Amino acid sequence: MNPIKHLLVVAAATASVFAHTQASAQAFPSAKPVTLVVPFAAGGPTDRVARDLAEAMRKSMGGGANFVVENVNGAGGTIGASKVAKASPDGYTLLLFHIGMASTPALYRKLSYKPLEDFEYLGMINEVPMTLIGKPQLPANTYRDFENYIRTNAGKMNIAHAGLGSASHLCGLMWQSAVKAKEAMTTIPFGGTAPAMNALVGGQVDVMCDQTTNTVGQIEAGRVKAFAVTTAKPLSSNKLLKDYPTLQEMGLKGFDLTIWHGLYAPKGTPPAVLTALNEGLKKALKDPDFIKKQEGLGAIVVADKRVEPAAHKAFVASEMDKLKAVVAAAGQYAD
Ligand code: ASP
16 A cells, blocks of 8 residues: 555544544443442442432433442452453443442452552542441440440450451451450451341341441431441531440540542543543532432532542542551451
8 A cells, every 4th residue: 555545544544433432422421321330239338329329420411321230249349349440441330439449458468459540530429427336135225335245245246347348347447456355256247238237137246337328227216226436526417426426535546437439430431431420420419319318327428629530539549548557557457
């Protein structure tokens, strides 16, 4: 082929690829439903955020956009995260993960993905406090009684969590280490805190630490006993949780744990698709129905700068450093 003809062929091919990319970016996300991968069991707190967000993003992105939730649970969220890291980077498979994005590198010696390198960050969603809860049959009604009961029953009790590396695992680890009761309880892992909650309500496990988005309904209905909240400040604006002490108030110096959720796409997702998703997310987080549902469960929906991809990535990196130190102080690897 002569050089001029060759150049024309290359230019035509490039134009066609460009036009195709533009068209698919413009069409996004109407080609098929966007799958939000939740790396925990259905019915739990991460799942709850995802299902509410799916509805809000369906509205905020308009034009036939559809969002569905897929639960890929196991190994404290790392199986679902790994699946999304390897998914096709077209914007149709996203990960909705929580603090596990930053805590799993501290709790696992080896992960099959790199949280800061293998994802495009779309933004933060919310912040959620945790509560320390127990099965309804426990004789203790206050945090003090509960701590005394743990000590007098050392070796006979168990604590549930959503798998090694999960938020409930992190919280339980921090709490057991702070009260020096690591030997007092056997840990029982589940695929999420929805099944763990069933076991707690049924009295098969004794204790759990979980996001308020999963616990307020159960506390209100008297199906579990709540002893304390994990935030540094009391949750004074929540009509139910304002009555529970913080762990700091109970003498656990510096105890401060708040869970957050964020949205992520596989690395290499086209910039136009990322922009569309970020705009859809920002708009969804301003949806009064979404805010109302989340606030009713003790969560705080974030806004503005915190929903910016770069700001969220910088936040996750800082959380990673912080949690590395926390886990090292608690003295435990998950694997
Ligand atoms: N709350 C869980 C955790 O401890 C996750 C879940 O089931 O949503 O990480």
